[in-house]
Amino acid sequence: MMSRSDIAESVGIPNLKDDVAISLAQDVEYRIHEIIQDAMKFMRHGKRTKLSVDDINNALRVRNVEPLYGFSSSHPTRFRRTTAGTGATGTSEIFFVEDEELDFETILSAPLPKVPLDVTYTAHWLAIEGVQPAIPQNPIPSDAKVDILRKRIKLDPSTQSVIAGIKSGSSDGIANSGTSTALSGSNGNSNSGANGEGAEIKPLVKHVLSKELQMYYERITGAVLSQDEVLRATGISSLQNDPGLHQLLPYFVQFVAEKITQNTRNLPVLVSMMAMVRALLDNDNLFIEPYLHQLMPTILTCVVGKRLGDSSAATATMSSQEDHWTLRSNAVDILLLVCRKYSTSYHTLQARVVRTLLRAFLDPEKPLTTHYGAILGLTRMGNEVFKTLVVPNLKTYSSVIRPELGVSSHGADQGNGFMEVEEVLDAHAAGRRSEAARCLEALMVGLRSLIKSETVIAKPATLSTTLPTIGDVYEPLIQAIGEPLAILVLREDGIEQNLQGVIAVIESC
Numbered sequence: 001m002m003s004r005s006d007i008a009e010s011v012g013i014p015n016l017k018d019d020v021a022i023s024l025a026q027d028v029e030y031r032i033h034e035i036i037q038d039a040m041k042f043m044r045h046g047k048r049t050k051l052s053v054d055d056i057n058n059a060l061r062v063r064n065v066e067p068l069y070g071f072s073s074s075h076p077t078r079f080r081r082t083t084a085g086t087g088a089t090g091t092s093e094i095f096f097v098e099d100e101e102l103d104f105e106t107i108l109s110a111p112l113p114k115v116p117l118d119v120t121y122t123a124h125w126l127a128i129e130g131v132q133p134a135i136p137q138n139p140i141p142s143d144a145k146v147d148i149l150r151k152r153i154k155l156d157p158s159t160q161s162v163i164a165g166i167k168s169g170s171s172d173g174i175a176n177s178g179t180s181t182a183l184s185g186s187n188g189n190s191n192s193g194a195n196g197e198g199a200e201i202k203p204l205v206k207h208v209l210s211k212e213l214q215m216y217y218e219r220i221t222g223a224v225l226s227q228d229e230v231l232r233a234t235g236i237s238s239l240q241n242d243p244g245l246h247q248l249l250p251y252f253v254q255f256v257a258e259k260i261t262q263n264t265r266n267l268p269v270l271v272s273m274m275a276m277v278r279a280l281l282d283n284d285n286l287f288i289e290p291y292l293h294q295l296m297p298t299i300l301t302c303v304v305g306k307r308l309g310d311s312s313a314a315t316a317t318m319s320s321q322e323d324h325w326t327l328r329s330n331a332v333d334i335l336l337l338v339c340r341k342y343s344t345s346y347h348t349l350q351a352r353v354v355r356t357l358l359r360a361f362l363d364p365e366k367p368l369t370t371h372y373g374a375i376l377g378l379t380r381m382g383n384e385v386f387k388t389l390v391v392p393n394l395k396t397y398s399s400v401i402r403p404e405l406g407v408s409s410h411g412a413d414q415g416n417g418f419m420e421v422e423e424v425l426d427a428h429a430a431g432r433r434s435e436a437a438r439c440l441e442a443l444m445v446g447l448r449s450l451i452k453s454e455t456v457i458a459k460p461a462t463l464s465t466t467l468p469t470i471g472d473v474y475e476p477l478i479q480a481i482g483e484p485l486a487i488l489v490l491r492e493d494g495i496e497q498n499l500q501g502v503i504a505v506i507e508s509c
Helices: 004-010 018-045 053-062 104-109 141-155 211-224 229-241 246-262 267-282 289-304 324-342 349-362 368-380 383-405 414-427 432-462 470-481 483-490 495-508
Strands: 079-086 090-097
Touching: 018 053, 211 229, 211 246, 211 267, 229 267, 246 267, 246 289, 267 289, 267 324, 289 324, 289 349, 289 368, 324 349, 324 368, 349 368, 349 383, 368 383, 368 432, 383 432, 383 470, 383 483, 383 495, 432 483, 432 495, 470 483, 470 495, 483 495
Parallel strands: none
Antiparallel strands: 079 090
């Protein structure tokens, strides 16, 4: 074994005195005894009878001493013995750990190890508001459904098969609303088993919603369609204010779409559905943006639908229940609300809505009821939209609507033309005359607003010029927007003070 002087020389202390070496050796012996005692405590707590290197390392860590690296109880260390010194100075035994000899030729000829992959992190949306995005990282929805069905059949052996063609008798409207899944072959027939009978698996959607939410859905949909005004108002108020409806939002949107598609001749249902849509849009707790593509067609249907309700135009008065004109006006307000709230998120939303309305307005094959809804929407989009898109087409539209009004071409006497148009609007003649009068009224709303705004803009520039008269703008206005609208514009109260706006309308055509 190494002597005390040999250990001192190995750490750079030559000629260590014997009394100092003896004192250091006693202190080291004491420290080693302490470490061994602590290591034995770890051994006993580990329910072992053999002291291991791990126990020594744990004892060293407890005393804030760096543990021994390179030694492990699973790989026992082998020591070799040798002698050091000469015969003259005396020899001593030394124990050392023999290093493994490595052959360079073996190392050089060995194949290179595989380069380890660099650690990277990526993130993707598993689902957004319950909708799984179609990206490569996510499973295909059809495969996921098949896996869920297989697991359910495997875990639930008592699942009863249903004869193909016979649907479940469950009255749960949520579970069966377009979510039933059937196993079918490539020819459209159900897969046949050994007994020739197909199987239809009950849908899984009903497990997503709690029983309380399903009951709430049934109560709200029933209340909205109820004839009781108080009950209907309560249901609409609940949709407008309750914060915990997001799980039911896709079902409400689907319910509105189905009811409007199936009840275009049932005006009370359409009115209730528009009130329901307005309540959902007014509820700040709902994230409705993912469902706008489903709501917009239903709203536009109530704006430019060919026929909404069963009553004719002659019997549809403003106070009547079959008043589809008010329904179209309310639907336009909802359309404007959607454009105002979500145009920042969807930059093309308002442009696409305006394009749809303009296409309906310029199509002469469309009925006048469709024209009315389109004109109302374009008018409420603002003066700039009305000036740019509607005003240049007014003369052409006047020639289309003139036969429906029964107004003859203007002659030398302006009063006859005024009287004819005024009689048509005051009488509200039945059928298409009344519809044409409604379209003229909608156009006049836009013209009034545009003329007033253009007058305010033009006034500072015309303070020192001679003001025009009605006679000066009469013929140009007829040439610009057509006789029926020109006559109505010039019959407006206070039009003499707004003739600068009339001139601006003529110049924009």
